[in-house]
Amino acid sequence: MTLAGLSLAYLKDRALNTALNILLLTLSVATLVILVLFSSQLSERFARDAQGIDLVVGAKGSPLQLILSSIYQVDVPTGNIPLETLETLRADPTVAEVIPLALGDSFRSYRIVGTESAYVEHYNGRMAEGRMFEAPYETVIGAQVARGTGAGLGQKFEGSHGLSGDGHVHEQTPFEVVGILAPTGTVLDRLIVTPVASVWGAHGFGTGPSEDHDDHEDHEHETAGHDEHAGHDHEHDDHEHEHDDVAHDDDAAHHADEAELEVTALLVKYRSSLAAVRLPTFINRQTQLQAAAPAVEMTRLLSLLGVGIDAVRAFAILLMITSGLSIFVALYSALRQREGDMAMLRVMGARPPAIFGHIVLEGVLLAAAGALLGVIVGHWVVAFAAATFPQLQDMGLSALRFEPAEAVIVLAAIAMGGLAALVPALKVFRVDIAQTLADTR
Amino acid sequence: MTTPSERLIEVQGLRHEIAGRCVMDVPAFAAGRGEHTLLIGPSGSGKTTLINVITGLITPTSGEVRIDGELMSSLPPAKRDQLRRRTIGVVFQTLRLISALTVRQNLSLAQTLALGHAEPAIIDDLIGQVGLKHRADAMPRELSHGEGQRAAIARALCARPAIVVADEPTSALDDANALAMAELLLSTAETTGATLLIATHDNRLRDRFARTLALTAPQVTA
Ligand SMILES: Nc1ncnc2c1ncn2[C@@H]1O[C@H](COP(=O)(O)OP(=O)(O)OP(=O)(O)O)[C@@H](O)[C@H]1O
Numbered sequence: 023m024t025l026a027g028l029s030l031a032y033l034k035d036r037a038l039n040t041a042l043n044i045l046l047l048t049l050s051v052a053t054l055v056i057l058v059l060f061s062s063q064l065s066e067r068f069a070r071d072a073q074g075i076d077l078v079v080g081a082k083g084s085p086l087q088l089i090l091s092s093i094y095q096v097d098v099p100t101g102n103i104p105l106e107t108l109e110t111l112r113a114d115p116t117v118a119e120v121i122p123l124a125l126g127d128s129f130r131s132y133r134i135v136g137t138e139s140a141y142v143e144h145y146n147g148r149m150a151e152g153r154m155f156e157a158p159y160e161t162v163i164g165a166q167v168a169r170g171t172g173a174g175l176g177q178k179f180e181g182s183h184g185l186s187g188d189g190h191v192h193e194q195t196p197f198e199v200v201g202i203l204a205p206t207g208t209v210l211d212r213l214i215v216t217p218v219a220s221v222w223g224a225h226g227f228g229t230g231p232s233e234d235h236d237d238h239e240d241h242e243h244e245t246a247g248h249d250e251h252a253g254h255d256h257e258h259d260d261h262e263h264e265h266d267d268v269a270h271d272d273d274a275a276h277h278a279d280e281a282e283l284e285v286t287a288l289l290v291k292y293r294s295s296l297a298a299v300r301l302p303t304f305i306n307r308q309t310q311l312q313a314a315a316p317a318v319e320m321t322r323l324l325s326l327l328g329v330g331i332d333a334v335r336a337f338a339i340l341l342m343i344t345s346g347l348s349i350f351v352a353l354y355s356a357l358r359q360r361e362g363d364m365a366m367l368r369v370m371g372a373r374p375p376a377i378f379g380h381i382v383l384e385g386v387l388l389a390a391a392g393a394l395l396g397v398i399v400g401h402w403v404v405a406f407a408a409a410t411f412p413q414l415q416d417m418g419l420s421a422l423r424f425e426p427a428e429a430v431i432v433l434a435a436i437a438m439g440g441l442a443a444l445v446p447a448l449k450v451f452r453v454d455i456a457q458t459l460a461d462t463r
Numbered sequence: 464m465t466t467p468s469e470r471l472i473e474v475q476g477l478r479h480e481i482a483g484r485c486v487m488d489v490p491a492f493a494a495g496r497g498e499h500t501l502l503i504g505p506s507g508s509g510k511t512t513l514i515n516v517i518t519g520l521i522t523p524t525s526g527e528v529r530i531d532g533e534l535m536s537s538l539p540p541a542k543r544d545q546l547r548r549r550t551i552g553v554v555f556q557t558l559r560l561i562s563a564l565t566v567r568q569n570l571s572l573a574q575t576l577a578l579g580h581a582e583p584a585i586i587d588d589l590i591g592q593v594g595l596k597h598r599a600d601a602m603p604r605e606l607s608h609g610e611g612q613r614a615a616i617a618r619a620l621c622a623r624p625a626i627v628v629a630d631e632p633t634s635a636l637d638d639a640n641a642l643a644m645a646e647l648l649l650s651t652a653e654t655t656g657a658t659l660l661i662a663t664h665d666n667r668l669r670d671r672f673a674r675t676l677a678l679t680a681p682q683v684t685a
């Protein structure tokens with residue numbers, strides 16, 4: 023039995039008191055850990071998903087909604103915009119790149135995004151299996167989708183209207199998985215990407231991939247999109263095959279004649295800073311369109327959330343100080359009762375610094391137990407929240423990530439435990455053993 | 464008479480005053496190895512004070528105490544702790560077993576503090592000698608007073624100190640128990656080779672000890 027063992031024995035001896043103190047600290051540490059996990063993962067995720075996108079153009083409505091729906095794929099889109107906007111923006115010399123997004127369908131609550139391969143490239147998506155989509159109804163699925171649905175290459179499925187997964191099922195529009203992406207840690211992981219034309223097709227602008235069409239004129243964008251594919255796709259150099267695909271693209275897309283083709287949003291990357299000055303104003307002047315800058319909207323959102331986060335953090339810190347005080351009170355009164363024991367330890371030859379260390383250790387052990395439990399509970403709560411609320415999982419919230427700030431919280435809690443023990447422990451240097459032995463019979 | 468080198472405890476001209484009042488006065492006393500001594504005197508005669516001086520817990524007003532040849536009374540506190548740790552085991556009337564530890568753990572802690580490590584074999588041996596084998600893992604609050612005393616004796620002896628000091632170990636006991644306690648102290652001290660110094664105002668123990676040091680209530684001095 024050592025003095026360290028004695029520290030543990032004393033904690034065990036007043037188990038209820040010890041448990042309550044640990045619980046109090048666990049609660050405050052868990053609260054702080056949850057805050058850290060939420061705020062760091064969400065803001066990092068926000069930043070990563072929006073990286074490189076200077077402007078989002080969509081239908082009029084709430085700019086935040088536009089950003090959330092088109093970049094983070096979490097909210098309902100504001101509406102659709104005419105496809106010609108894409109051409110207009112691509113023609114603008116201050117714009118480096120425009121990626122169209124056509125939303126509205128989903129498969130088992132995974133969103134189907136009609137877009138171009140540039141969208142996948144934007145998030146550095148690499149193929150884990152298969153190849154990039156080349157024709158309408160070919161899809162490339164994110165890593166999380168593959169895991170969640172168990173879909174493999176060649177899997178056929180039907181999208182349903184709406185983003186929640188319980189909408190009307192489009193019949194006769196079978197999507198096919200041709201590629202599975204490696205995890206990117208971005209929004210791409212939980213998306214099903216397909217050419218824009220598939221979404222048009224699914225919504226009755228086309229009747230299906232098998233129909234023959236030879237109308238090319240209106241759809242340079244599709245062809246252009248395809249050229250990009252060809253440029254990046256190393257697996258497919260069979261030109262005739264490519265050509266077939268182009269035909270397919272046009273095939274589904276040609277229905278511009280029948281109804282005006284629309285997309286949901288455009289992700290815009292600037293070429294020059296001039297665009298930032300001119301473009302938003304130019305777009306917002308048009309009655310149907312609005313432009314929203316992800317950076318601006320997310321700063322606004324985070325500052326709104328920030329007030330709440332700050333309040334909870336202040337509360338958690340208060341809770342932590344309370345538990346520090348509680349540890350102090352517990353140790354202080356425990357040590358008053360143990361003055362006789364302390365004198366006896368001295369009689370048995372324990373050095374004052376050793377006894378001091380033994381008392382501080384008691385506070386540190388209490389705090390360490392509370393802090394570690396707090397971290398575990400915090401991660402557990404995040405895991406539980408992510409499992410319970412699919413939106414959080416969609417946000418990429420992971421309970422298995424550890425933040426450096428957590429180490430800071432744990433160390434702060436332990437230091438606080440040591441500090442709480444310090445005052446009672448310092449008494450050991452002042453105690454008059456003979457007097458204490460006489461006083462405590 | 465023992466030669467100085469064999470003297471475990473040696474006291475010279477020892478006086479202790481509290482607030483100008485002499486509370487303990489021992490002109491000379493020595494005990495060699497194996498010379499168990501009974502320290503007797505009425506209440507207030509300074510027995511506890513002498514024990515505190517001998518164990519180095521308080522510094523006498525004047526005079527000196529040598530323990531195993533070392534001048535306890537003028538050592539700095541850290542050295543006193545070291546000397547006490549090395550040479551003295553203490554039994555108090557109120558036992559002072561550590562309440563959070565079992566009997567065995569109490570012994571183990573005492574041994575670790577004194578020697579730097581525990582010797583489980585010796586602990587088990589001693590627990591057997593004082594007849595607590597079946598109570599070895601009991602907490603002090605679960606022990607009867609007699610069992611507690613036996614545990615306290617075993618603890619004082621488990622680091623094999625040269626000297627075991629006991630302050631009023633029997634005062635709360637009836638005759639039979641007081642004598643049994645004295646027997647136990649003597650017999651266990653015999654096996655570990657410890658020299659006993661037992662303070663008591665209990666005349667029942669007188670017959671068991673060859674040597675006594677009688678303290679008288681010191682008269683009030685200016
Ligand atoms: N801290 C103190 N302050 C004042 N007086 C003290 C103090 N400690 C001891 N005394 C006095 O010193 C005298 C000797 O005390 P001590 O405890 O040594 O006597 P004792 O022989 O052990 O008595 P008892 O048999 O009752 O234990 C007593 O008169 C006591 O009142």
Ligand SMILES: [Mg+2]
Pocket residue numbers: 510511512630631
């Ligand atoms: Mg006394």
